[in-house]
Amino acid sequence: MSSTERAQGPTGGTDDGPGTAEFVQEWRNAAYNCYSSGHKFCREVCPVMQVTRNEVHTPTAFHANVVAMEQGLLSIEDVARDYVHCTQCGACELRCPNTLYTGDFYRFRTRTVQLVKAVRALAVDQGIHQPGWQRWVEETDRQRSEPVLGEVPVSQEHVADWAAGLNLPVGGETILFCDCEGAFHRTSVPRAAAMLLKAAGVEFGLMREQWCCGGPAAEMGYTDRAREFARHNVDDWRAVGARRIIVFDPHDYITFTEDYPAWFGDDYDFEIVLFVELLAELVRDGRIQLTRPVDRTVTYHDACRLNKRKGVHAAPREILRAVPGLTFKDVDHVTQWSYCSGAGGGLPIERPDLTAEISRRRVERAADLGVDTLVSACVWSERPLTEQGGKRDDPIQVLDLLEIVALSAGLAEEPA
Amino acid sequence: MIGFRLSAQLPPEPRRVNDTVVQRFDHVYEVDPALMREHVQQHDFPAWDTRRIVDSRWEHLAWMHAHWADSVVSGEELMSSGE
Amino acid sequence: MTATLVTDPVIDELIGICGTDNVFADRSSRVNRARVPAPFPVHRWAEHVPDVVVLPTTAEQVSEVVKLANRHRIPVVPRAGGTGLTDGAVPLRHGIVVDVKLMNRILEIDLDDRTVTVQPGINMLKLNEELQKHGVIYPDDPASYPCSLVGGRIGTSGWSLIGGRYGHTRDLVISFQIALPTGELIWVGDGGGRKVRKSSTGYQLKHLFMGHQGTLGIVTEAVLELVPRPEAEFAAFFSYPDYETAWRSTGALAKSGLATLAGVVLFDEWKLDYLRRDDEAYIPQSDDVRCVVATAMYGTTDEVRPGARRLLRIGQETGGAYLGDEISQGDWASRHDRYATPLHGRLRDGQVVPMSWHCEDASINWSKLPQMRREWHDIVARLGDRFRIFDDWGMFAYTNGAFKPWGDYLTEIDVGIWEQELDDASWDAWVTAKRDIAAVAIAHGGSISACHGACRAGEVDLVPAELGGGWDVMKKVKRVLDPLNIMNPGKYLLDQAYEGDPA
Secondary structure: OOEOOOOOOOOOOOOOOOOHHHHHHHHHHHHHHHHOOOOOOOHHHOHHHHHHOOHHHOHHHHHHHHHHHHOOOOOHHHHHHHHHOOOOOOHHHHHOHHHHOOHHHHOOOOOHHHHHHHHHHHHHHOOOOOHHHHHHHHHHHHHOOOOOOOOOOOOHHHOOHHHOOOOOOEOOOEEEEOOHHHHHOOOHHHHHHHHHHHHOOOOOEEOOOOOOOOHHHHHOOOHHHHHHHHHHHHHHHHHOOOOEEEEOOHHHHHHHHHHHHHHHHHHOOOEEEEHHHHHHHHHHOOOOOOOOOOOOEEEEEOOHHHHHHHOOOHHHHHHHHOOOOOEEOOOOOOHHHHOOOOOOOOHHHHOHHHHHHHHHHHHHHHHHOOOOEEEEOOHHHHHHHHHHHHHOOOOOEEEEHHHHHHHHOOOOOOOO | OOOEOHHHHOOOOOEEOOOOEEEEEOOEEEEOHHHHOOOOOOOOOOHHHHHHHHHHHHHHHHHHHHHHOOEEEOHHHHHHHOO | OOOOOOOHHHHHHHHHHHOHHHEEOOHHHHHOOOOOOOOOOHHHHHHHOOOEEEOOOOHHHHHHHHHHHHHHOOOEEEEOOOOOOOOOOOOOOOOEEEEOOOOOOEEEEEOOOOEEEEOOOOEHHHHHHHHHHHOEEOOOOOOOOOOOEHHHHHHHOOOOOOHHHHOOHHHHEEEEEEEOOOOOEEEEEOOOOOOOOOOOOOOOHHHHOOOOOOOOOEEEEEEEEOEEOOOEEEEEEEEEOOHHHHHHHHHHHHOOOOOOEEEEEEEOHHHHHHHHHHOOOOOOOOOOOOEEEEEEEEEOHHHHHHHHHHHHHHHHHOOOEEOOHHHHHHHHHHHHHOOOOHHHOEOOOOOEOOOEEEEEEEEEEHHHHHHHHHHHHHHHHHHHHHOOOEEEEEEEEEEOOOOOOOOEEEEEEEEEEOHHHOOHHHHHHHHHHHHHHHHHHHHOOOEOOOOOOOOOOOHHHHHHHHHOHHHHHHHHHHHHHOOOOOEOOOHHHHHHHHOOOOO
């Protein structure tokens, strides 16, 4: 049984634990703003809910629980595990009428992602840990990078191995930030990024000592640790006189444009550039020439953190349409509000079974279009999608947008 | 500029539309902030987020039309064409 | 919390039926299945928490759970989307919640005989995303279109925004399988053929099991109508300087006889004032836009274009001014998922507060709309005079007839309620107001509810008065089909069916 506790009554929440009252006070109106509306347009776009169909995994429940905590019906112990079931893709909060129809008018919108992070942090503060996340963050703390299983052993010593032979300088006004999954697992993505920048004549360097961005730790509730990583990275940027940070990983982009500003305030004066938007500009301006045909039939997987959380969906499509030889079967980005790879928010660590099923469904949708390749712009999504694509009788290959562009620009060879 | 800068996210000062509505961006109405002081406080709302929501709303409505039918007939066009 | 009948051995039996992963007795699972969107006295949440939740995957599992409940005399409450506005899925006596959301498969798409067979936990929008690949759709379109589920649509006998063209849930569900309150699985339709739309064999049982709010069983499979995906959509919104003109124009548009006309919606002056608070379509409208009438058509292009021309002409000839494509198309597209949002709420000093939306609906004939509207607004105004937590959000009237959108209307008065401040006194006043609102509908020859059902506190008291002798039949049916009062006990005053029983 998923829930073996057989409580005699619903009267949990008598022992609130430290921080619960403050948490409830902070989130009270936001919670009522969901609870009082009770429309559940979040539900069928939620990637987890689409698989589990379990109401306790819905954004509605995530908000209602706060009201129930205020009423003394539930405590953080009762619900902490429920909040594991979120990829933080942002579909729910965008699809919510309180955002989509009135969020801009009231300057008050549904913020499920922030709520989930806050509940996870409250749980950690009260000593309620999810074992996988706890180990993950401890390992990240030890090695300064996330313990991703990959081609390269995770350690500070190897953090820039992906750039071997590229002769990239350290420091400068523009820094290319490489996330952990790219640095140690899918190294072809940062290599493609670096080569494309060089080909376009963009001057950039690497950090002196790059640590994890801290975003994953913050997503799992370990906010203090996350801020230590962030502090290190910002200090490193300042030490080399950086003014502009280029990121290709959507997760880093969220961390640098939402978490870091919240933590550092107005002093945070860096320009954060999303690689895919810069790339679209470089291709448009002819600074990167896409001359080599790529004979593939592809569809594009909208990275959740770009499409849903940042409204970035045009640039990747513009780039794909500029690749010669490519047959591009597009599914519009609004339909893709309900798509996800399941790779975000720590879900693959605590519920790998759900990540695998979410990815399987995503790949199946691609297969229905008759494509041979699923193109993503999120390096984290590519591991579970690749696994599922490879398991099919008619395999679907998963490529990063940068990998495809590097092929077309003649900077890389077709993968075996 | 394609990059994000925190200093560029501060919305412009509002100008009044009527007794209860103001405007900071073209075509985007907002509640008079004075009406959200006592019971619900407004969020810190970066400019990119306002644009994202407004764009998403129209994209969603366009999606809903396409979901229900192949085409949408325009009343204005019918009235001007005298078909 | 009363002593529970759901003991560990019962839970073990449920696990034996549904599997270990689909039985939940933890607090979170139970607390989160106690409510639906309608305003709820939040301070009395604990009264509605079930003892255990099951998520079956087959009709046979549903049947076995209900049989088990009969053996142990444990209440059973079915739950689909939990989006209903009359509390059908809210447990009144705790017990077992049978949540059908895992039963969401499409079982068959029959393009020859134009049906789709589904499990009850599927959502209409998701279903249509599949169906449109085949050039067909299932046109059941409530305001909860992107989230409500087929099982709940049957349980409430729902109303569809485009029912004037395509019919409502009862017209679109051809037949279905239901687990009776004693657990037997039967099929009901028009006669026996699962894909037959019209039959004269026997009693017409399909209607009996439509809108029962979980009191007569649990739907486990349904055969639904398929219609051609529309080639063309047309929406036209007209404005009027006063209610009288708008109301007459509504009647003229609805009686036009245009076969592609899917619906006509009348917004009254209170609704316009409310929309002007925060809706970008209505904020810039001039003061002489006092009422609005919305219309929409669907069908082939060859039908819709000429029909639209005539519709525009009728609207204008009866005093309406076309509001333009942007508002007509934009607002109409938003009506497929139009739920109120809490920040619409205002105190009388204008301050914004998060209010829940309560939509009090009725069926009423066109000729009675103006008088009923005055009486309803008066009731809500008196309520607002006494308690600051109530806010009049205006009224809509929608064409209500299936295929023939004239004659009667779904009318609703939308009321904002500041639930954070709700207490026993204001709740009692609200229940009284609901009873008064229902009484007005009955007094004008209408029905308490056109689309939600009538089993919430207040209005439910008047169900016997509305149904008259039919209420006695309803009680007899309940008692025969559910001898132990297992299915959603307490709902719809149906405990009265057992009065005089030796318990």
